[in-house]
Amino acid sequence: xxxxxxxxxxxxxxxxxAALAIAGYLWPSLFKxxxxxxxxxxxxIMFGMGLTLRPADFSRAIRRxxxxxxxLTLQFGLMPATAWVVAHVLGLSxxxxxxxxxxxxxxxxxxxxVISFLAGGDVALSITLTSIATLASVVATPLxxxxxxxxxxxxxxxxxxxxxxxxxxxxxxxxxxxxxAIGDRWVDRDGWCxxxxxxxxxxxxxxxxxxxxxxxxxxxxxxxxxxxxHNGVGLSAGFGLTWLATxxxxxxRTIAIEVGMQNSGxxxxxxxxxxSPAAALPGAVFSVWHNLSGAxxxxxxxxxxxxxxxxxxxxxxx
Numbered sequence: 001x002x003x004x005x006x007x008x009x010x011x012x013x014x015x016x017x018a019a020l021a022i023a024g025y026l027w028p029s030l031f032k033x034x035x036x037x038x039x040x041x042x043x044x045i046m047f048g049m050g051l052t053l054r055p056a057d058f059s060r061a062i063r064r065x066x067x068x069x070x071x072l073t074l075q076f077g078l079m080p081a082t083a084w085v086v087a088h089v090l091g092l093s094x095x096x097x098x099x100x101x102x103x104x105x106x107x108x109x110x111x112x113x114v115i116s117f118l119a120g121g122d123v124a125l126s127i128t129l130t131s132i133a134t135l136a137s138v139v140a141t142p143l144x145x146x147x148x149x150x151x152x153x154x155x156x157x158x159x160x161x162x163x164x165x166x167x168x169x170x171x172x173x174x175x176x177x178x179x180x181a182i183g184d185r186w187v188d189r190d191g192w193c194x195x196x197x198x199x200x201x202x203x204x205x206x207x208x209x210x211x212x213x214x215x216x217x218x219x220x221x222x223x224x225x226x227x228x229x230h231n232g233v234g235l236s237a238g239f240g241l242t243w244l245a246t247x248x249x250x251x252x253r254t255i256a257i258e259v260g261m262q263n264s265g266x267x268x269x270x271x272x273x274x275x276s277p278a279a280a281l282p283g284a285v286f287s288v289w290h291n292l293s294g295a296x297x298x299x300x301x302x303x304x305x306x307x308x309x310x311x312x313x314x315x316x317x318x
Contacts, residue, residue, distance in 0.1 A: 012198075014295040020202045021288060024209030031210035038207055041200040042111075043171045048193040049117050050175020053124055061125040067242065067251055071129045072136065074238055074259045080104035080144045082233045086226050098149045098275060099282035100226055102267040105144035107133035109263035111291055114201050117193075119298035120305050121254035127172060129258045137263075141270075205291045212284040227285045231293055234260035253301050261290045 024031045061068070083104030087097035108130050116126035209216070238256035243249065267283035 012299075014292065014299050016198060016202045017205050017292055017295040020206035021209045021292060024206035025213050025216065028210035028213040031206045034203070034207045035211060038204055039167060041204050042167050045114050045197045045200050046167060047171040047175040048196050049113060049123055049127075050172040050177075051179045051193055052117070053172065053176050053179065055176065058124045058128060061122065061128045064125065064251070067125065067246065067255065068129060068132065070242060070245060071238075071255045071258055072133060074234070074241065074255065075108060075129075075133050076105070076136065076140045076144065078237055079230070079234055079259065079262065080148055083230055084148045086229045086233075090222055090226050090229075092222065092226060093278070095276050095278040096223060096226075096282060098145075099267070099271050099279035100230060101145060101148045102141075102271055102279070103227075103262050103264055103283050103286050104230065105137075105141045105148070106263040106266050106270075107137040107141075108258045109261055109265065109290075111201065111204075111294070112258050112261040114197050115257050115261060115291075115294035115298050116254050117197060118295075119253050119257060119301040120250065121257060121301075122250050125251065125254050126258055129255075131169065133258075134263075201291065205288065208287050208291075212288065215281055215284050216288070223281055223285055224289070227282060227289050228293075231260050231286065231290050234262075235293065235297060249301075253297070257294055257297065261294050262286060264290065 080101055081104075083100040084097075087100045092100065113123060113126045113130055115121075117123050235256045238259035239252045242255040243252040246252065264283040264287040268280045268287065271279035271283060
């Protein structure tokens with residue numbers, strides 16, 4: 001059976017993601033029982049991405065330390081500051097402001113690695129940034145929340161480190177070991193891994209929407225606007241500033257996705273545990289929106305890649 005094209009999967013992914021998001025909202029009872037599948041789906045996705053990676057990919061990512069520093073600076077400098085500005089410009093309540101600042105102060109989520117893969121980004125760089133930002137967030141998240149919101153929160157250090165090890169590091173390492181063992185005997189694995197990732201993350205979106213359907217129905221347009229602006233600034237600034245610094249479109253899309261897609265699940269958990277249901281609303285909405293916007297960006301990037309690949313022989317002939 002012929003492998004599906006990663007570019008075609010990326011182009012169709014926003015339609016798939018949006019359809020499942022709508023289904024999760026309209027029929028939440030159908031998807032809520034699947035809440036326990038979110039982590040297993042992410043583990044399978046990360047294993048699949050490991051199948052497409054080699055140790056040299058991570059060595060290259062680490063050698064590009066200026067880009068890593070740029071990504072971390074945008075992650076913990078731009079995003080919480082943007083959250084504070086957006087919240088005050090839109091006049092959000094104190095609890096909603098706190099929730100948006102929490103979203104801006106956490107690290108990038110594992111979904112960013114999946115979207116980077118579908119967008120044709122540098123997956124090893126994305127995973128490296130997610131891992132380093134998660135470690136940095138142990139200190140950065142409570143300090144930034146205190147600085148911008150004037151409140152202290154304890155961050156679950158142990159559970160965060162265990163989570164990143166279980167969901168990201170271990171399955172990616174396992175996939176890389178299998179990749180090394182099979183060598184070139186499965187040459188079209190990238191296409192199948194892209195298809196599996198798109199299917200799994202689409203189902204995760206449906207489950208997340210279903211779990212937050214009530215909150216989404218009552219949140220109002222203002223919170224949605226705040227989330228769209230916050231995410232949009234992260235994506236556009238991440239891409240634009242990285243492009244200006246490197247002239248590398250692959251690095252630019254990787255940093256854009258890593259900065260724009262936050263670990264909103266952690267923000268929701270912290271808000272619910274230490275503050276109020278209202279403070280959890282921005283994180284709940286962000287968890288849905290950033291997957292949809294990320295899917296759209298992935299489709300645009302792959303379409304542009306396909307167009308450049310099509311045009312290149314014509315240019316060469318000239």
